[in-house]
Amino acid sequence: MTLSTHAIPHNITDVIGLPIDNVTLDDAAEQVIGTQRKFNINDNSSTRPSVYYFVNANSVNTCxxxxxxxxxxMKADSLFADGIGMRIAAKKCGSELIDNVNGTDLLPKLCERAAKSGKRIFLFGAKPGVAEKAAKNLTKSHKGLKIAGTHHGFVSEDKMPSLIAKINKSKADILLVAMGTPIQEFWVEKYASSLDCQAVMAVGGLFDFFSGAIPRAPLIMRKYGLEWVFRLIQEPVTKFERYVLGVPEFLYHVYLENKRFSGVRP
Incomplete structure (x- = not known):
């Protein structure tokens, strides 16, 4: 993994070489809602949306x-720590994360604030029909929430300009991209400068939860960081590599990085 070489601000916690924004769920929601467009990293004469990603054990393995x-x-405006794995990694690196800033808990807070402020949200990603169902459920749960539009994630490269035009025409303030890691992050990196919205957030399988396609783990399992066990039980074949093989792989990376921080060669 390529580590950052720039100074880390006081509110940032270095977790396995990634600058994690160490905030609460409420702080993260306020940050996204109040975001403004930034100068384009690659071209200071233009602007781009603020970009937000969630980082979990699978993200680290993929990196x-x-x-x-x-x-x-590293180019994101904020990285949010998602899951118990990141909490374990932070402790091994000598830090403490103050909250589990995962998308499933953050989205309701984001929608609540968007409804009050009049911000418009566009849902892009997942299988056909999933984003639409998620949008309907979110508007039912959050009175006054404005969904600017939806679109599934199966878009060929030649159709991408028309999708970008649709998103921009919708006058969305916040774009949620649900395509899974690393596809969604690479998509945001490639197309962010073409988007007129204020913020873009990559959200993985979030639409599946809010569409009702996949139930969420019981509260007691979420409280103790065992939601991944519930997902594995639900989808043992598709989640086998991510959790059964991925968790030991992640812990190995944490071990190596902890040795780096302590100055001991593995």
Whole structure:
């Protein structure tokens, strides 16, 4: 994994070389809602949306296999720590995360604030029909929430300009991209400068939860960081590599990085 070489601000916690924004769920929601467009990193004469990513154990494993993902994550305006794995990693690196800033808990808070402020949200990603169902459920749960539009994630490269035009025409303030890591991060990196919205957030499988396609783990399992066990029980075949093989792989990376922080060669 390529590590950052720039100074880390006081509110940032270095977790396995990634600058994690160490905030509460409420702070994260306020940050996204109040975001403004930024100067384009590659072209200071233009602006781009603020970009937000969630980082979990799977993200770290992917970064170790695809260093280009690390480079993309480093360009984000904020990285939020998602899951018990990141809490374990932070402790091993000598830090303490103050909250589990995962998308499933953050989205309701984001929608609540968007409804009050009049911000418009566009849902892009997942299988056909899923984003639409998620949008309907979110508007039912949050009175006054404005969904600017929806679109599934199966878009060929030649159709991408028309999708970008649709998103921009919708006058969305916040774009949620649900395509899974690392596809969604690479998509945001490639197309962010073409978007007129204020913020873009990559949200993984979030639409599946809010559409009702996949139930969420019981509260007691979420409280103790065992939601991944519930997901594995639900989808043992599709989640086997991510959790059964991925968790030991992640812990190994944490061990190596902890040795780096302590100055001991593994």
């Amino acid at each position: 170790c296999k695809k260093p280009e993902l690390t480079e993309v994550l």
